[in-house]
Amino acid sequence: MKLVIAYVRHEAFEPIRTELLELGFPSMSISEVKGSGRQKGITETYRGAELTNWLRPKLKIECAVATKDVPTIVDTILKHARSGAIGDGKVFVTPIEEAYRIRTGESGEETLQAHPDPAATTVA
DSSP: OEEEEEEEOHHHHHHHHHHHHHTTOOOOEEEEEEEOSSSOOEEEEETTEEEEEOOEEEEEEEEEEOGGGHHHHHHHHHHHHOOSSTTOEEEEEEEOOOOBOTTTOOBGGGGOOOOSOHHHHOOO
């Protein structure tokens, strides 16, 4: 199992979420975060003073998936998040040693939420 962590622009999220759902990966965690990297800060004038905000808003997407599904998840994120401009974000893949579903006590890949038939799980 792997944990895919992506930091993306807000506008990239909805296409990523939609395609992952269509591919059968409905489970993800989303956090609004701020960070700095190569993208420069934005300088604004407020009441006559120039202020530079170095921390840029991003969304953090986390998906725990089977190792075999990592390329699908990463390719989907890259396809929708890449604009070619500085500040598009980053994707990290880390190993998961173990996972447990609290409700049932299941462990391992049984806890993952990938669905073989995404059309059957989509609610209209």
